[in-house]
Amino acid sequence: MIDVLRAALRLPSAKIAVGILIVIAFLAIFGPLVAPFDPYAQNSKDLLQGPTLEHWLGTDDLGRDVFSRLLAGSTVSVLAAMQSVVVGLVLGALPGLLSVYLGRTFEWITLRIMDSFITLPFLVFAIAMTALLGNGLTQAMVAVGILIAPAFYRVTRAAALTVSHSQYVEAAQLFGATTAWVVRKHVWKKVFPAIAVTTASMTGASLVIVSSLTFLGIGIVPPEPTWGGLLATDLGNLYQRPFGPVVPALVIIGTVWALNALADALKDATTDAGAPPVSKQKRRELQAVPHGA
Amino acid sequence: MVRDDILSVTGLRVVTRDGDPLVHDVSLAVERGGALGIVGESGSGKSLTCRSILGILPPGLRVDAGTVTFDGIDLTGLDYRSWQGLRGNRISAVFQDPASYLNPSITVGKQLSEVLRVKTGLSRRAAHARSLELFEQMGLREPAHVYRQYPFELSGGMLQRVLIAIALSADPELLIADEATTALDVTVQAEVLDLLEDLRRDRGLTLILVSHDLAVVSQICDHVVVMRDGVVVESGTADDVLKRPQHEYTRSLIEHHTAYGIEKFLAEEVLDV
Amino acid sequence: MSELLEVDGVEVSYGRGRAERRILHGVSLSLAAGESVGLIGETGSGKTTLARTILGLTRLTAGSVRFDGETVSGLGARALRSFRRSGRLQYVFQDPLQSLDPDVTVRDSIGEGLRIRGGLTAPDVATRAEAALASVGLPADLLGRVPGQLSGGQRQRVAIARALALQPRLLLLDEPVSALDAANRIQVLDLLRTLGTDQGIAKLFISHDLGSVAGVTDRIAVLFRGDIVEVGSTRDIIARPQHPYTRLLVGSATTLTGGGVDRERRRELRQALADHG
Numbered sequence: 001m002i003d004v005l006r007a008a009l010r011l012p013s014a015k016i017a018v019g020i021l022i023v024i025a026f027l028a029i030f031g032p033l034v035a036p037f038d039p040y041a042q043n044s045k046d047l048l049q050g051p052t053l054e055h056w057l058g059t060d061d062l063g064r065d066v067f068s069r070l071l072a073g074s075t076v077s078v079l080a081a082m083q084s085v086v087v088g089l090v091l092g093a094l095p096g097l098l099s100v101y102l103g104r105t106f107e108w109i110t111l112r113i114m115d116s117f118i119t120l121p122f123l124v125f126a127i128a129m130t131a132l133l134g135n136g137l138t139q140a141m142v143a144v145g146i147l148i149a150p151a152f153y154r155v156t157r158a159a160a161l162t163v164s165h166s167q168y169v170e171a172a173q174l175f176g177a178t179t180a181w182v183v184r185k186h187v188w189k190k191v192f193p194a195i196a197v198t199t200a201s202m203t204g205a206s207l208v209i210v211s212s213l214t215f216l217g218i219g220i221v222p223p224e225p226t227w228g229g230l231l232a233t234d235l236g237n238l239y240q241r242p243f244g245p246v247v248p249a250l251v252i253i254g255t256v257w258a259l260n261a262l263a264d265a266l267k268d269a270t271t272d273a274g275a276p277p278v279s280k281q282k283r284r285e286l287q288a289v290p291h292g293a
Numbered sequence: 294m295v296r297d298d299i300l301s302v303t304g305l306r307v308v309t310r311d312g313d314p315l316v317h318d319v320s321l322a323v324e325r326g327g328a329l330g331i332v333g334e335s336g337s338g339k340s341l342t343c344r345s346i347l348g349i350l351p352p353g354l355r356v357d358a359g360t361v362t363f364d365g366i367d368l369t370g371l372d373y374r375s376w377q378g379l380r381g382n383r384i385s386a387v388f389q390d391p392a393s394y395l396n397p398s399i400t401v402g403k404q405l406s407e408v409l410r411v412k413t414g415l416s417r418r419a420a421h422a423r424s425l426e427l428f429e430q431m432g433l434r435e436p437a438h439v440y441r442q443y444p445f446e447l448s449g450g451m452l453q454r455v456l457i458a459i460a461l462s463a464d465p466e467l468l469i470a471d472e473a474t475t476a477l478d479v480t481v482q483a484e485v486l487d488l489l490e491d492l493r494r495d496r497g498l499t500l501i502l503v504s505h506d507l508a509v510v511s512q513i514c515d516h517v518v519v520m521r522d523g524v525v526v527e528s529g530t531a532d533d534v535l536k537r538p539q540h541e542y543t544r545s546l547i548e549h550h551t552a553y554g555i556e557k558f559l560a561e562e563v564l565d566v
Numbered sequence: 567m568s569e570l571l572e573v574d575g576v577e578v579s580y581g582r583g584r585a586e587r588r589i590l591h592g593v594s595l596s597l598a599a600g601e602s603v604g605l606i607g608e609t610g611s612g613k614t615t616l617a618r619t620i621l622g623l624t625r626l627t628a629g630s631v632r633f634d635g636e637t638v639s640g641l642g643a644r645a646l647r648s649f650r651r652s653g654r655l656q657y658v659f660q661d662p663l664q665s666l667d668p669d670v671t672v673r674d675s676i677g678e679g680l681r682i683r684g685g686l687t688a689p690d691v692a693t694r695a696e697a698a699l700a701s702v703g704l705p706a707d708l709l710g711r712v713p714g715q716l717s718g719g720q721r722q723r724v725a726i727a728r729a730l731a732l733q734p735r736l737l738l739l740d741e742p743v744s745a746l747d748a749a750n751r752i753q754v755l756d757l758l759r760t761l762g763t764d765q766g767i768a769k770l771f772i773s774h775d776l777g778s779v780a781g782v783t784d785r786i787a788v789l790f791r792g793d794i795v796e797v798g799s800t801r802d803i804i805a806r807p808q809h810p811y812t813r814l815l816v817g818s819a820t821t822l823t824g825g826g827v828d829r830e831r832r833r834e835l836r837q838a839l840a841d842h843g
Contacts, residue, residue, distance in 0.1 A: 168666055170623070171666075172678060176647045176649075176651035186670075334748065334749075449609075479774060479776070479818050479819060480608065483832060487833075505747060548752060549752050550821065551822075553752070553779075556822060558780065559823060562801070562805035563805070564804070566807055566813040
């Protein structure tokens with residue numbers, strides 16, 4: 001597992017991505033502490049200011065410091081994204097792994113459930129969930145977690161299926177190994193990279209969804225700052241602060257890009273990139289075999 | 294007596310993009326109507342040598358030095374158009390996995406007639422008749438039935454015969470068989486080798502047989518080249534190489550058979566089959 | 567009875583009703599302790615199915631498999647697992663690249679069976695793994711490597727060591743050298759010829775090629791279209807084959823010297839087989 005990460009980090013894009021993610025993680029943990037102003041403090045004298053030495057990113061329509069709100073919003077946005085990924089992992093990866101080993105009935109039921117999850121429209125489902133369970137970030141994120149569960153389910157299941165049909169698993173079974181042994185000693189190592197790739201890209205995806213939802217005002221109670229919420233406020237005051245949405249948008253885009261770049265690097269590290277493209281060689285060989293068209 | 298070589302390779306060197314040589318100073322020659330065997334493990338450079346002769350080296354590899362002369366034509370300097378006139382027409386090849394060279398959704402007969410129409414300009418009707426004839430010559434029983442079958446309906450041995458029929462459609466002078474019998478059962482392998490030997494006798498087809506198995510090659514070849522790590526370690530007539538191997542590697546190949554093959558029993562018994 | 571393995575009238579079919587296909591039509595075969603037997607058959611003859619049936623990986627529809635006097639066919643999951651954990655019957659796959667987990671070190675691969683069986687301390691497992699590796703002629707410094715860092719011949723010897731670590735009474739070897747190149751083949755065959763003769767380990771070699779197992783077997787059984795058509799001493803099978811298929815098989819074996827069977831004779835043998843069935 002560690003060598004996969006090490007191989008992935010050899011790529012420059014992965015290095016940049018990890019750098020960005022470290023900064024974001026830092027902001028999420030310490031952001032509220034290092035914020036120069038109270039993110040909730042209103043100031044009716046300095047409404048809708050541009051960037052100044054005092055307010056680096058200016059102030060919003062209630063005179064709150066945008067930079068401080070951005071830092072404070074990091075915690076909520078990142079935690080929300082992680083919440084939904086954890087829900088997705090538990091509801092997706094776990095049944096995906098078990099579907100290979102717990103018999104046909106379990107396999108059939110989980111497959112049907114995942115199929116029905118896929119058909120749910122993202123935003124509508126999240127809105128319906130918050131309408132049903134009350135408007136709160138946790139409710140919204142559970143909804144998002146359910147929606148991304150099929151991705152985890154399919155990836156885990158596919159990886160586990162491949163391994164479970166391998167000869168080394170059969171060899172272990174011929175030694176009298178139990179299913180638990182096979183999963184622990186053989187399957188887990190092969191499934192982990194696939195889950196890691198999906199986790200990285202799904203964190204990115206759910207960050208976008210969190211931002212979209214909070215942008216729409218779902219899952220968040222107004223004074224609380226989030227990246228999506230900031231974007232919404234800034235878009236509302238575009239005339240006064242035309243540059244306003246740029247920074248929150250860049251933060252969202254940068255984080256999502258970093259997560260996707262990391263996912264790509266992990267994927268490259270797990271699939272053998274050194275092998276020559278077979279189809280190309282086959283095409284060349286075909287030239288030596290007479291053919292029609 | 295002067296040898297009439299249809300193909301000669303001298304000092305062939307194949308290198309990677311970084312200049313690492315994979316095939317080193319390989320020289321060999323095949324007499325018109327002769328059969329040459331190239332023996333070696335995977336990675337010995339035997340397949341790269343063949344692919345250089347066919348001008349189909351894998352991407353990233355190139356011929357760096359040496360000449361390949363086919364019937365007086367230098368193949369190393371050939372352009373694409375000239376290759377098209379040569380490959381499949383005068384030089385043809387069959388490889389290990391026949392199914393991957395056929396279109397799975399078209400009947401094998403149709404694929405052969407298509408080739409015949411393109412390569413020899415036969416009419417639809419004539420191509421059909423010629424296909425049945427070729428299938429029959431390849432030892433396929435009930436050619437009319439085989440003609441209508443899809444690749445997945447045929448066994449590996451039958452598919453390889455179809456491929457050989459296609460390879461021979463334009464009546465080439467040289468056929469290169471690269472591990473063409475490796476994936477087949479022993480009895481089917483013998484059938485295909487017998488077929489190649491028949492074709493050589495009846496049509497004067499020149500053969501280059503590439504295999505990892507010295508016994509397969511010695512079955513029909515009169516000359517043998519043994520390769521290892523991109524270098525020719527031994528070459529000569531099949532008789533010389535088998536009876537008086539000079540290189541230790543050749544000796545180990547022979548030992549494998551004498552120690553563990555049925556040769557062990559041949560020394561003491563006359564087979565009653 | 568001194569028979570170690572007794573396969574008695576084993577039938578295996580796949581599918582049901584009209585789609586039913588019988589793979590094995592009542593195969594019987596027995597093996598004494600310490601014996602080395604070859605099972606020869608072409609693609610689709612049922613030799614892999616027979617091996618899987620003996621191992622309890624495929625269900626038989628009739629007949630029985632007895633090992634050391636115990637019926638091992640039709641066991642329940644628990645009983646089968648406990649029989650497997652005894653380690654008395656071991657299987658060596660054709661391609662070690664697939665049968666060894668690419669992420670697991672040689673030490674852990676060889677020790678896996680022992681650890682699954684349980685009852686040994688970790689140092690004991692390590693000692694046994696080392697001893698098993700030494701018994702296939704490999705140095706102890708390979709223990710920390712993964713399969714990708716070994717040559718093909720070394721890999722197959724590790725796979726054999728893995729089987730030997732459990733001190734089996736019977737080794738089932740499925741084309742053990744066909745994935746190897748010539749130099750490695752000799753190494754592995756040299757090993758297999760002498761292996762276990764002092765411990766009385768029986769060996770069943772499964773192969774499509776008579777030539778590749780002739781030098782390491784006492785007896786040979788020929789499987790053809792789901793039936794064993796001939797059993798005899800290796801010498802008799804090669805020099806005096808009786809069944810038309812065996813005759814063609816011997817006549818088709820590629821040899822350095824041609825074996826005295828020419829194309830014309832082979833053609834007759836093929837015809838004889840076609841007329842036979």
